[in-house]
């Protein structure tokens with residue numbers, strides 16, 4: 001079950017955790033429109049490929065680069081994190097952390113479904129983003145900076161709680177903001193639909209779509225929560241792929257193809 005959840009988290013990251021915004025053009029693209037109208041509140045699909053790549057690979061500033069959490073996801077930490085989340089974050093990110101709080105509809109880029117993204121993002125990345133928010137490139141978002149308002153302990157508790165929302169271990173905080181909760185089956189369906197679309201649009205060949213799905217299945221089998229949680233999404237994806245190559249599960253060539261396919265899906269705006 002854990003593995004299924006982790007796979008879904010990765011699928012989600014690849015599919016959804018890449019939103020950015022195109023403040024310069026201020027023209028929401030079709031992807032963002034459909035993401036909103038689908039009511040999924042996945043907080044993705046903003047802007048065109050270049051911005052998505054920039055966000056995916058956003059360099060973590062030096063002062064945060066070496067941080068890693070030493071706050072265990074104990075019941076106390078999760079409860080504290082849950083209280084903070086319900087108070088400060090759910091209005092945008094939703095009670096379930098799926099990016100669909102009541103304030104989300106008016107935001108572009110939309111709030112991220114951090115229940116998912118936090119599964120596959122490093123401690124250092126998450127701590128940076130919570131501390132400094134979304135001002136400036138490549139984010140240019142309404143995500144507030146919490147570094148002054150919340151203690152370091154608070155921020156680590158929040159990170160524990162966000163990850164717990166995505167793996168089903170979060171205590172129920174009885175939040176009032178509503179929104180979806182994490183659903184691995186829904187994510188798998190979305191991923192499959194996205195690949196069909198990619199083939200229809202000529203972004204991928206059927207063989208490439210199959211390879212993409214296949215490598216995901218291997219990631220599912222081999223991923224563990226024990227992995228080093230450091231880096232932005234691009235870096236974490238690279239680490240996972242390298243692990244699979246080391247294990248002999250996939251070839252270096254397949255890993256390279258996967259990365260290439262992933263980049264093209266981002267650039268085509270198919271990743272929401």
Ligand code: HEC
Nearest residue numbers: 088089092109110111112117129134139141142143144158
């Ligand atoms: C006013 C709405 C709003 C509130 C309140 C808010 N966020 Fe956000 N948040 C956003 C938006 C919009 C994004 C997506 C754009 C971005 O990454 O800057 C985001 C992105 C993030 C990200 C980056 C995730 C990723 O995948 O890159 C994290 C982490 C995050 N928020 C955590 C929090 C936490 C924790 C709180 C509460 C302490 C919070 N947010 C409160 C709007 C909000």
